[in-house]
Amino acid sequence: MDAYKKAGVDINAGYKLVDEIKQLSHNDALGSFGGLFPLTLGHYQKPVLVSGTDGVGTKLLVAINAGLHETIGIDLVAMCVNDVLAQGAKPLFFLDYLGIGHLDQTQAKAILTGVVTGTTQAGVKLIGGETAEMPDMYQHGHYDLAGFTVGIADQDRLLAAKNLRTGDVLLGLASNGLHSNGFSLVRDILFKQHHYSLDDQLSGCEGDLKHELLRPTRIYVKSVLPLIEQGLIQSIAHITGGGLIENVGRILPDHLSAEFDSTKWPVPAIMKDLQEIGNLSFDDLKHTFNLGLGMVLAVHPTDVDQVTAELKKAGETVYQAGRLVPGSKKVVIREDSL
């Protein structure tokens, strides 16, 4: 044990961290060989498990440079559970992987506190995880995070392209800023091409850059799931890397296209600032950032009023951002407002 500790791996620090997370998550079963989740199948006719894995990209480097580790775990959970929700499934449980150069208890506890907050926001159970101390792999203070979630749906009720029709309305749910995508470009523009400090404040932004950039990714599970269960949502795109263009493109059937009207919602100030400072084309912008919409729901016109009302009641900001038209899987964003 002493030899291993001298080589840079402190197994006891790992055990201590597991104890901390057991307390934070109120789950005493953490730390066994595998995480358990009893299945209650009740109303599922043909249950199908829907799983997703994701990381948070180089938003991590912003958290690391800012020394603010409390919310990056929310991003991690969000990236995973929103993907599973987008299939029409109910996320059930979550596991995290933390790869880290040197296990600093305070830092690791802050990171995992964010993971626990995220699982609470998503209504999923944290049933396991792995913290891997890897000297020589990560630079001092650096770490990577990966998350895994499993959800459940009825096979015949999975959201699918075949549900979509001409005239369906695309409801955009407001994002909480940049979420967890495009950060290699953000860092390139702000900190490499230019020399902004994390303490600087950009025009139109509410706080300094570190807080603006680290706003946690919004978790849409609790507001959207009840509508899926009522059959009111035809399809969902979680807007991540590739922006509205790629992500809405993925949910379209061959005979439909999507038209967005960007005058219908406000593009966040941070994205306009990045466009200006980085001299980005609108094409760059729309292929990289969420433009202010973290999730897009395709809804039949007759259901729009009810869906909008329920989403607002659940705390979402909702925009009638676009609609489906006859076409060939193209996504167009009219940019008159920009």
Place this chain on the structure above:
Amino acid sequence: MDAYKKAGVDINAGYKLVDEIKQLSHNDALGSFGGLFPLTLGHYQKPVLVSGTDGVGTKLLVAINAGLHETIGIDLVAMCVNDVLAQGAKPLFFLDYLGIGHLDQTQAKAILTGVVTGTTQAGVKLIGGETAEMPDMYQHGHYDLAGFTVGIADQDRLLAAKNLRTGDVLLGLASNGLHSNGFSLVRDILFKQHHYSLDDQLSGCEGDLKHELLRPTRIYVKSVLPLIEQGLIQSIAHITGGGLIENVGRILPDHLSAEFDSTKWPVPAIMKDLQEIGNLSFDDLKHTFNLGLGMVLAVHPTDVDQVTAELKKAGETVYQAGRLVPGSKKVVIREDSL
């Protein structure tokens, strides 16, 4: 898109990799928002999902330095599925996370080929994954891997400490060398304290160091699962970080201890070499390495012959390595042979 590519992230390279993996894994559904796995519940009375996540530690750095990426994915699958198997569950599916500084198609394809090989060996389906290109996070050519698996068991048939009795035999299944643990110590001894090259060959080892160190972790699912399903196995310890001491300790009830007799199986040459070169105590050795046993099965004495015969038929090398005695969750390894 151009701006993002200039910032170090090539989204198209990612899409191309997904296409490669679809072919390798014969799973066209890869690349959607979430991986799907239809549940066939047939004979499960109270189904419980058993999940595990793990990485391969700094064995990665050996693969990276050797430029041999084809088997590290097998280690990744092994670390996860063996953990789930150890609970008495049948692993069903797997997802991988690859964090990488710069996406090199050839390197990434080699890594993921190993993942596909591992899932085939384990009989699980690769249903999703994430490849995250993260410039500035990883050094050039470096990457981290995390894996995630979900299995299923009947709640009442999960392996548990309450099944164990005094006199139960501890059957050790031969490991395939170091597996995926202790590599920070291994690298410290061989490459920092001393200056071995990956092309050097140690006494008693069959090949050079890069091949000896990179032997893939053995996957025990196909040989052990049929015995679990027959009710012939009382408990299982997957021997990972912490060695026999910690991992067998975790499966014991309060009133039993485990006694191993290390004359009953051969400790691999690589571990003896590391002990000598690194001037390690036996205490260091047994708390860090698997000592040649990758998995330990607790079996009632009446079932030992049948279990041993079936395991051998399935290709395992099996040792009667120890037994359970009245005690208090201690693990003792008699070391007369070392």
